Amino acid sequence: MSEKLALVTGASRGIGKACALELAKAGYDIIVNYAGNAEAAEKTVQEIKALGVDAAAYKFDVSNKEEVDKSIAEIIEKYGRIDVLVNNAGITRDGLFMRMSEENWNAVINTNLSSAFFVSQPVVKIMMKQRSGAIVNMASVVGVSGNAGQANYSAAKAGLIGLTKTLAKELGSRGIRVNAVAPGFINTDMTKDLDTSKFTEFIPLKRLGEPEDIAKVVKFLAVDADYVTGQVLEVDGGLII
């Protein structure tokens, strides 16, 4: 077992899985959080272990404070520390604002924004004791620019950016850095139903991003960027320059 532990939420697939693998390559043991697909989570755990570090899957719903508190307490009891937290889990429930249901508003705010409050609070507690730690929040370019049809999602991601900057100010003196990544269009299950050919025209790099493009930047912010905190790094092929 290595001495450093990273917790990645929503890590059984997509961007979260790529982040987990990238942090494993950097020598971190990994906690793979997942919501429902135990088989996919276990496959991720095996892929991480093949890189020579330890990994374990923990099922909890990041939007449920009780489940989060119970699982984080178990993780801390077992491993004694958390060095990196990637708040990655997220969902979309798109629709025009005037037709948006309260249910879809709440689901997206709870899963994408309140989750970061629930998960970060107990993690920051142990990071404060360690006097070190790094948090990376998975925002989105639409949290910076807004997007028609995504009032709930844009508000949640903009909220994550505000949370990132505030925690950076509150926790810097404790040796804890907090940054955000704002991906553009990335090839994952979340974007598989979009006609992405329409978007590449507006992307200077003329392609969608891959989960690994995001993971490399997450690893940079979490592991290498010792003097960077409170920043939002857009990783979007130039989409919102």
Ligand code: NAI
């Ligand atoms: P994805 O749908 O493949 O992955 C999302 C992950 O979050 C899944 O593993 C899912 O099970 C997990 N999750 C959802 N609700 C959860 C809950 N309540 N508790 C625990 N886990 C939960 O999509 P993708 O693209 O990998 O998304 C990852 C993050 O990146 C999300 O926060 C998303 O908003 C963000 N993002 C994605 C972009 C894209 O173009 N794909 C663009 C900008 C941001």
